[in-house]
Amino acid sequence: xxxxxxxxxxxxxxxxxxxxxxxxxxxxxxxxxxxxxxxxxxxxxxxxxxxxxxxxxxxxxxxxxxxxxxxxxxxxxxxxxxxxxxxxxxxxxxxxxxxxxxxxxxxxxxxxxxxxxxxxxxxxxxxxxxxxxxxxxxxxxxxxxxxxxxxxxxxxxxxxxxxxxxxxxxxxxxxxxxxxxxxxxxxxxxxxxxxxxxxxxxxxxxxxxxxxxxxxxxxxxxxxxxxxxxxxxxxxxxxxxxxxxxxxxxxxxxxxxxxxxxxxxxxxxxxxxxxxxxxxxxxxxxxxxxxxxxxxxxxxxxxxxxxxxxxxxxxxxxxxxxxxxxxxxxxxxxxxxxxxxxxxxxxxxxxxxxxxxxxxxxxxxxxxxxxxxxxxxxxxxxxxxxxxxxxxxxxxxxxxxxxxxxxxxxxxxxxxxxxxxxxxxxxxxxxxxx
Numbered sequence: 001x002x003x004x005x006x007x008x009x010x011x012x013x014x015x016x017x018x019x020x021x022x023x024x025x026x027x028x029x030x031x032x033x034x035x036x037x038x039x040x041x042x043x044x045x046x047x048x049x050x051x052x053x054x055x056x057x058x059x060x061x062x063x064x065x066x067x068x069x070x071x072x073x074x075x076x077x078x079x080x081x082x083x084x085x086x087x088x089x090x091x092x093x094x095x096x097x098x099x100x101x102x103x104x105x106x107x108x109x110x111x112x113x114x115x116x117x118x119x120x121x122x123x124x125x126x127x128x129x130x131x132x133x134x135x136x137x138x139x140x141x142x143x144x145x146x147x148x149x150x151x152x153x154x155x156x157x158x159x160x161x162x163x164x165x166x167x168x169x170x171x172x173x174x175x176x177x178x179x180x181x182x183x184x185x186x187x188x189x190x191x192x193x194x195x196x197x198x199x200x201x202x203x204x205x206x207x208x209x210x211x212x213x214x215x216x217x218x219x220x221x222x223x224x225x226x227x228x229x230x231x232x233x234x235x236x237x238x239x240x241x242x243x244x245x246x247x248x249x250x251x252x253x254x255x256x257x258x259x260x261x262x263x264x265x266x267x268x269x270x271x272x273x274x275x276x277x278x279x280x281x282x283x284x285x286x287x288x289x290x291x292x293x294x295x296x297x298x299x300x301x302x303x304x305x306x307x308x309x310x311x312x313x314x315x316x317x318x319x320x321x322x323x324x325x326x327x328x329x330x331x332x333x334x335x336x337x338x339x340x341x342x343x344x345x346x347x348x349x350x351x352x353x354x355x356x357x358x359x360x361x362x363x364x365x366x367x368x369x370x371x372x373x374x375x376x377x378x379x380x381x382x383x384x385x386x387x388x389x390x391x392x393x394x395x396x397x398x399x400x401x402x403x404x405x406x407x408x409x410x411x412x413x414x415x416x417x418x419x420x421x422x423x424x425x426x427x428x429x430x431x432x433x434x
Contacts, residue, residue, distance in 0.1 A: 005425040006049035006394065007073040009061050010080035012038050014045045015404045016058075016388040017086055017372045024306065024333045024377035030369045034387075035404075044080065049394040053424030057390065075427065082419055083404040085368065086388050087156025087395030088349040089375035091308045092287045092337030094194075095146045096139055096174045097164045099130025101342040114269065114317050114343075115241060124164065124198040127342050131164040131174070139177045146340070146347060147186045153348040153414055154407070156395035156423050157188040157376065157385050159263070159337070161235055163197030166208075168216045171195045175220075175229050182230065187423065188395070190379040192263060193220060194235035196243055196251050209247045213254055221258050232379070233263040233284065238274045245273045252281055261380050263308075267291045268319070279303035285378035287337065290314060290322045297323070301331040306378035309370070310339040311355035312346040324360040335375040336367065350407050350414040357408060364408045394425040 014036040018025060025032075036058070038044040046064035050056040057064065104122050117123045131139070143160075150158055160181070162174035175193065182189040195216045199205045223229040234255030238248040252262050261284040266274020268288035275296025278286040286300070287308040300307060307327055314321060327334055338344070338352050346352065353367040362370070376386030384393050399407050400419040410417050421429040 003051060003072045003074070004048055004056065004068070005051050005053060005074050006422065007046060007064075007076040008079045008084065008396070008398065009046040009064070009076065010044040010078060011046065011082055011084055012044055012402055013083035013404055014047065014058060014388060015083060015085040015368070017369060018387045019389060021389065022373065022387075023382050024304070024374050025369050026304075026331045026333045027328060030328060030334065030366045030374070031363050033365045033368060047084065047388070047394075047396070049425035053394050053426070055388060055390050055392050055394050058388065077398065077420060077427070079398060081400075081402060083399040083401060084388070084396050085399065085404050085407070086372040086386055087397055087421065087423065088154045088371050089379070089386055090150065090155045090158040090338050090340070090349055091285065091306075091335045091375040091378040092310060092339050093158055094161050094163060094339070094341035095158070096143050096160065096162065096177050097127050097131045097342055098134035098139060098142060099127055099342070101126060104343070108316065123343065125201060127164045128166055128198070128200070132167075132170045136173055136177060139174065140180055143177055143181055144186060147181055150347045151187055151421055151423075151429050152418070153350060154397040154418055154421055155187065155347075155349050156397075156421065157190070157379070157381065159190045159192055159233070159379055161192040161194040161197075163194030163235070166195065166198060166200045168219050171216060172219065172223060172229075175223075175231060179229055185423075188385065188393075190232045190381060191230060192233040192235050193231050193255070193260070194237075196236040196248070198237065198242060205243055205247060209243070209250060212251055217254050217258065224258070232261060234260040235264045237265045238272050238277070239265065239268060240270045240272060245277050248274070249277060249281070252283075256281070263287070263378065267296065271296075275300050278305050284380050285335065288313065288322070290319050292322065297327055297330050297332060300327075304333055306333045306335050306374060308335045308337050308375075308378050309356065309360065310337050310344070311352050311359060312344040313339045315355055315359065316344050321360050324356070324362060328366065333374050333377060334366070334370050335378040336370040337375065348414060351412060353408045354411050364405050367408060368404070394422060396422040398422070400431065
């Protein structure tokens with residue numbers, strides 16, 4: 001090759017996660033991540049990124065130097081003493097909103113439940129009011145700041161939901177904001193329409209379902225068909241007091257007719273039968289699952305719908321832990337997400353991974369798998385993202401430590417541990433030298 005975009009050389013560890021084109025890892029395989037380890041202090045591993053921003057080669061420094069002698073690299077990174085992992089994938093976020101809810105935190109600390117805050121006029125309704133009032137540019141500037149913060153924490157692919165509009169124009173406004181961020185390549189994005197996030201004030205759930213089916217989805221289809229919007233997934237908050245399983249099915253099936261993947265909230269506060277429903281509908285992913293039944297676990301293991309676990313939400317709301325160990329043992333593919341939103345204000349996947357290990361008894365290897373290849377699978381993007389394999393997009397996190405586990409072990413210190421973040425071969429974040 002005459003020229004390449006990037007060379008990273010001298011790496012002590014290249015943590016591929018998987019190396020044989022696996023779409024996802026389940027069961028014991030989640031704990032068996034593929035690692036290239038250098039035991040020679042004078043010769044590490046190198047990664048070559050081609051001009052298209054994809055991984056072209058991974059080999060020892062010696063072999064790369066020989067194979068690419070005379071090749072011009074636009075940029076290079078000295079990786080001596082460092083490790084590299086795939087760019088982290090945040091499989092569940094709500095990043096487009098205005099009006100924080102810091103005042104509700106005291107209510108939660110005093111013992112108020114999620115639904116009690118919701119019924120008192122707070123929660124989603126408070127955010128909806130402020131998001132509807134915000135201009136498209138105001139929302140974009142807020143989203144841009146948040147996505148930039150996620151990048152600094154090592155996230156290179158993120159799922160972004162609408163859902164704080166709850167009417168046609170406001171939901172489309174949110175989706176346009178996400179679309180703009182996607183076009184500006186701040187980060188790789190999977191876009192989710194979540195119009196059924198709550199029932200608006202003065203309306204019933206059945207009226208909202210009718211509005212979504214007859215107004216919101218047809219208008220969304222027009223925007224997609226005209227090329228004005230790109231939307232990947234459809235989401236519904238399937239929960240007692242919000243949308244029941246029958247209503248959820250109706251909305252999700254309409255989304256499938258439009259070519260959207262099913263990726264929805266289920267079994268968070270009660271066993272609503274969401275896991276079984278999602279498995280039946282061949283859902284790409286189901287999130288939360290704190291209250292999933294044994295039957296739901298069995299059905300998800302058959303359908304290979306990805307369970308997106310959200311440690312920050314369970315932590316902040318003091319919910320019981322989802323049965324993660326039981327899911328993994330049953331062969332359910334498990335992924336992680338930050339659930340970043342005004343209720344769970346955390347953008348850091350390393351913090352999420354740490355919480356998953358401590359509170360949900362995942363190993364660090366399982367947490368890494370859940371934050372890379374399985375999270376990419378939850379978004380239907382594991383053919384291009386989630387592992388370090390030749391031909392995949394060159395999204396990396398370079399860790400300034402001799403073992404990748406320092407990213408999880410050094411709780412809350414990812415600013416110090418992350419040396420650089422690379423997106424498609426472009427360095428989008430670099431730690432400043434001290």
